[in-house]
Each structure stands twice: as C-alpha cells, then as structure tokens.
Amino acid sequence: MDNTLHIIGGGMAGSEAAWQAAHMGAHVVIHEMRPKTGTFAHQTGHLAEMVCSNSFRSDDHEYNAVGLLHWEMRQASGLIMQMADKHRLPAGGALAVDRDPFAQSVTEALRKLPNVTVSNDEVTHLPQHGHWIIATGPLTSGGLASAVQAETGSEALAFFDAIAPIVYADSIDMSKAWMQSRYDKGETEEERTAYLNCPMDRDQYEAFIDALLNADKTEFKEGEIAGYFDGCLPIEVMAERGRDTPRFGPMKPVGLTNPHQPEVKPYAVVQLRRDNALGTLFNIVGFQTKMKYGAQTDVFRMIPGLENARFARLGGIHRNTFINSPTLLDDQMRLKSKPHIRFAGQITGVEGYVESAAMGLLAGRMAASQILGQHTPAPPPETAMGALINHITGGADAKTFQPMNVNFGLFPPVDGVKGGRKGRKDRYKAYTDRAKQLWINWLSQTNRDAA
Incomplete structure (x- = not known):
C-alpha cells in the first residue's frame, strides 16, 4: 500500500499541509502544475505565490480573530507564518509581506526537506486510491474541477475574485x-x-x-x-x-x-x-x-x-470555485464518498490566505496522522482553527453556504461576558484567552500522540 501523501496544489494550503505532514514523518509529493501549466493570476512557478493582496490582515491576537489565527499557526510551527514574519513589511497593525521573497522562501524550505518532492504535472482526475489532499484553491484547473463536480453530483459553486x-x-x-x-x-x-x-x-x-x-x-x-x-x-x-x-x-x-x-x-x-x-x-x-x-x-x-x-x-x-463542504466533507476534511481524499484551502469555502493555510495545516496533520496509524481529532470549536473547520464541515447551513473569513461570530459564545458595543473589547479578549489555552492543550495532546 502506498503510504505517500499526495497534495494537489502548491498554494498556501498545499504548502502548509506538506510542511506539517513532512515534519510528522510522512513522505509527501506536491503536485503543482505551475510553471508547466500557468493560470490567469499567477506570475511565477513558486509555491505559495500571493496573487491578490500582499496582506495577511490584522496581526492583533488579543482582540482580532484573524490575528488569533496567526497566533495559533505560529504555535504549531506553521511554515506560512514563519516566512510571513521573515519577510514582513511595515503595514501598521496588519501583517503585510514582500510577496516574491516570501514565495521563494516557502518553496526553498519545502524543497530542502528530504521527504518532500514537487511534481509539475497537472492532475486532471480524482485518484482512486492512496492518500490525497486537494488544495487547488480558487483557480482549480478545468479538468480537475469537472472531475470534482462529477463526483459530488452538485452544481459548481463559484463567485468571482x-x-x-x-x-x-x-x-x-x-x-x-x-x-x-x-x-x-x-x-x-x-x-x-x-x-x-x-x-x-x-x-x-x-x-x-x-x-x-x-x-x-x-x-x-x-x-x-x-x-x-x-x-x-x-x-x-x-x-x-x-x-x-x-x-x-x-x-x-x-x-x-x-x-x-x-x-x-x-x-x-x-x-x-x-x-x-x-x-x-x-x-x-x-x-x-x-x-x-x-x-x-x-x-x-x-x-x-x-x-x-x-x-x-x-x-x-x-x-473562484469552491465545494459545498458542509454536505461533502466529514470532520476530518475527507470527501464522504471517497474518504481517501481530503480537501483543504479556499476550495473548501474558507476565504483568505491565512484561513486557507490554516485548513492546510489541519489537513496535513490529519492525513499524516492517518498514514502513521494514529488519529488527530479536529481542534475545539472555541479555537480559531476549530471554529473554521466546524463551520465548513457542518456548522454552516449547506443551503446558503458561502466563503467565509474567520470571525468571532463562528465561535461558541463566552458565558458571563457582557455584549454590546461597550463590552465588545472584553468579549473579544475572552474569546482569545479561551482559544489560546484550548489550542495549547490540543497541540500538546496531538503532538504527544504523534511522538
């Protein structure tokens, strides 16, 4: 049986998934069709190329949900955040990066790992066996998008970026x-x-x-x-x-x-x-x-x-194409009809560089854990990553499902903290304090199980 993890797509999600899985000991092949086959938006063949903004948005991890997501990824030794910090540009309270050196550094870091291989052949069909993550993002190639649509039996969901x-x-x-x-x-x-x-x-x-x-x-x-x-x-x-x-x-x-x-x-x-x-x-x-x-x-x-x-x-x-994740994916981000295939990144219905990378982080850890004969549960829904994965795998209404940034509206309420505009700052701080403790606990447990 092939215990290699194959990842289709070398964007934010695919790169982070590969990094996490490789550091857990899995052998990884990244299938990134660029530069052999280009897209409308990409300019290079680098992994994790930023095609829209160069900002990861707010870096405030005490009062902002996306800043909390930054913090959680840093605690998990995320590659995307490591390289974002390395190539940070002045942007007030936001985390903006120098996009070309950032992508080059992500690419070099992954290529240096002895258990990671990058293939530039385009994948146009759904694999029938093995361990796979589809992280093709908003610009999924026509052949693969058609294969996904045929498997899910649903109308293609899309909007425009x-x-x-x-x-x-x-x-x-x-x-x-x-x-x-x-x-x-x-x-x-x-x-x-x-x-x-x-x-x-x-x-x-x-x-x-x-x-x-x-x-x-x-x-x-x-x-x-x-x-x-x-x-x-x-x-x-x-x-x-x-x-x-x-x-x-x-x-x-x-x-x-x-x-x-x-x-x-x-x-x-x-x-x-x-x-x-x-x-x-x-x-x-x-x-x-x-x-x-x-x-x-x-x-x-x-x-x-x-x-x-x-x-x-x-x-x-x-x-920008995405799937109706609440109906199609289980809580391990696996396609219910083909559980050897996971999805990660924007194609799952999360929106934003950081959110995409975060779902790649979880998918990579979950896939590597399965390959190694272990099990990594989804993080608690009170954490930023847990709130996102909960939203896309069942928390959202499938009938009205649309791409979503991380926000405190996805988190379970905090008891005993007053609401309203005047109490908003206290409530947000309560969300982040609770999330940080639960995230550290989850990381400690899953890292110990994987050891």
Missing part, C-alpha cells in the same frame, strides 16, 4: 501624496508611515465615481452568475451599491492629516500599501477591479498623485 493594481513608487507625485498610517498606528516610525495617501476633494471624488461607473468592464458569459465575496469586492461594484460606499470603505478619510494642506479635510483618500521590501512597488488598497486594462489606466490616473502612474500590474478578475 478581483485583483488590485500595483503602481511603481517612483511614478507617484509626492507633492500631492503623503506617507501616514491611519491614526498614526504603529510602534515605529516606519509602521506609522506604512501607507501612501492620495487625497480627493468632493468634485474629484464625484468625477472619479462617475468614471468608475461608466468604465468598460469585463463581461461575463451567458449563464455565469457574477457573485462576489465582500472581502474582495471590485471598487466599481462598491460604487454601484451607492456613490458613497467607497468613501465609507477603502476611501474613508478618517485618521489622516494631509501635511501639504493640514487645514483642509480630504473628502476621500485613496491608500496604497508597500508591496515589496525595497519600497519600489505599492498596491492600491481595496481597489480590486473588473475594469478592462485601458479603462483602468485612465480611471486610476484621475487619482491625485497618480496622474503619471506607471503600473507594474493592472487589476483583473478570475473565477
């Missing part, structure tokens, strides 16, 4: 823009000036919204449903939902003072975040888009300070 553009720093007019994190957040000067800000007055904002609404956009084929995950909503779709929606979202002007005109309050502000350690590239925060390339350059150059912007990458849109 949009990618934000990246601008060359030396093409930004700093006589109009300035560096400042919102509310000067950060412990160092570098963190307090992690964002580049472009202010708009009311007339400029209204003209910009008109241009967004009237721009040429990607058309969908007949029969496609253009649904979006709210965390990656195209900027023009925000404008369609209401002219002020962007101004209360990514373009909100609060917590910022323009040093060029300190007495004038901007009506709206476009923020850009550093995208590499050199500071030569900046991505436009919250500006995912489905506008066509020509329209993007015209519209985005209406932003004060970006009139002569040069783009290292324009935005784009791609299909």
Whole structure:
C-alpha cells in the first residue's frame, strides 16, 4: 500500500499541509502544475505565490480573530507564518509581506526537506486510491474541477475574485501624496508611515465615481452568475451599491492629516500599501477591479498623485470555485464518498490566505496522522482553527453556504461576558484567552500522540 501523501496544489494550503505532514514523518509529493501549466493570476512557478493582496490582515491576537489565527499557526510551527514574519513589511497593525521573497522562501524550505518532492504535472482526475489532499484553491484547473463536480453530483459553486493594481513608487507625485498610517498606528516610525495617501476633494471624488461607473468592464458569459465575496469586492461594484460606499470603505478619510494642506479635510483618500521590501512597488488598497486594462489606466490616473502612474500590474478578475463542504466533507476534511481524499484551502469555502493555510495545516496533520496509524481529532470549536473547520464541515447551513473569513461570530459564545458595543473589547479578549489555552492543550495532546 502506498503510504505517500499526495497534495494537489502548491498554494498556501498545499504548502502548509506538506510542511506539517513532512515534519510528522510522512513522505509527501506536491503536485503543482505551475510553471508547466500557468493560470490567469499567477506570475511565477513558486509555491505559495500571493496573487491578490500582499496582506495577511490584522496581526492583533488579543482582540482580532484573524490575528488569533496567526497566533495559533505560529504555535504549531506553521511554515506560512514563519516566512510571513521573515519577510514582513511595515503595514501598521496588519501583517503585510514582500510577496516574491516570501514565495521563494516557502518553496526553498519545502524543497530542502528530504521527504518532500514537487511534481509539475497537472492532475486532471480524482485518484482512486492512496492518500490525497486537494488544495487547488480558487483557480482549480478545468479538468480537475469537472472531475470534482462529477463526483459530488452538485452544481459548481463559484463567485468571482478581483485583483488590485500595483503602481511603481517612483511614478507617484509626492507633492500631492503623503506617507501616514491611519491614526498614526504603529510602534515605529516606519509602521506609522506604512501607507501612501492620495487625497480627493468632493468634485474629484464625484468625477472619479462617475468614471468608475461608466468604465468598460469585463463581461461575463451567458449563464455565469457574477457573485462576489465582500472581502474582495471590485471598487466599481462598491460604487454601484451607492456613490458613497467607497468613501465609507477603502476611501474613508478618517485618521489622516494631509501635511501639504493640514487645514483642509480630504473628502476621500485613496491608500496604497508597500508591496515589496525595497519600497519600489505599492498596491492600491481595496481597489480590486473588473475594469478592462485601458479603462483602468485612465480611471486610476484621475487619482491625485497618480496622474503619471506607471503600473507594474493592472487589476483583473478570475473565477473562484469552491465545494459545498458542509454536505461533502466529514470532520476530518475527507470527501464522504471517497474518504481517501481530503480537501483543504479556499476550495473548501474558507476565504483568505491565512484561513486557507490554516485548513492546510489541519489537513496535513490529519492525513499524516492517518498514514502513521494514529488519529488527530479536529481542534475545539472555541479555537480559531476549530471554529473554521466546524463551520465548513457542518456548522454552516449547506443551503446558503458561502466563503467565509474567520470571525468571532463562528465561535461558541463566552458565558458571563457582557455584549454590546461597550463590552465588545472584553468579549473579544475572552474569546482569545479561551482559544489560546484550548489550542495549547490540543497541540500538546496531538503532538504527544504523534511522538
């Protein structure tokens, strides 16, 4: 019997699954079709390439659910968090990374392990035996997606992800823009000036919204449903939902003072975040888009300070496929109809880099444990990882299942802690305190069982 663990997909989930399983002693083959077969969104053949934002979002592990997920992954010696910390960029309270060195480091770390092999052949069918994890993410190839759909007998579930553009720093007019994190957040000067800000007055904002609404956009084929995950909503779709929606979202002007005109309050502000350690590239925060390339350059150059912007990458849109996990997977993330196959990452219906990697961490540990003749139970639902796996394997309503970021709404309530806005901080701290203790206990027990 083949006791090798095969992982299809070398993104965040697949890379983390391979790392965890290999360190438990399993032999692992990562089947990553890139660079032999490319995708619309990827630029390299590196494992764990970041194709949308370069941010892992909040790193606050005391009052924020995604920050708690960071903490849990660090406690489990997660590869993704190790390399994110190594290639961290200033981003206020967020964890942003230098995306290319990050992916290179993940790739090198996995290739150095003697019990990990990387294959660049595309897998287009469901394997009939062995130990497998499918972690192909939102860009699952057509052949494999068709095979999954045929096996599950369900309609393909999909929405659309949009990618934000990246601008060359030396093409930004700093006589109009300035560096400042919102509310000067950060412990160092570098963190307090992690964002580049472009202010708009009311007339400029209204003209910009008109241009967004009237721009040429990607058309969908007949029969496609253009649904979006709210965390990656195209900027023009925000404008369609209401002219002020962007101004209360990514373009909100609060917590910022323009040093060029300190007495004038901007009506709206476009923020850009550093995208590499050199500071030569900046991505436009919250500006995912489905506008066509020509329209993007015209519209985005209406932003004060970006009139002569040069783009290292324009935005784009791609299909994001996921399965109805609550009906298809058991609590070990196995496909009920073919239990030798597990699923992990975004294809399971979690959303975000960190959430995807976290589900890879669990799938890798569970698969390796089974190969080694042991059993790793799902973590308690009071932990961040436990809340996520509980949600996708039965906690969510299958009829309305949609991709989900980690959030405290997925956690069992904490008894004796008052709610409401005034008590929110205490409640969140109670969630994280409880989760940390239970996570440490779970790790200790599962690590001891695997020893």
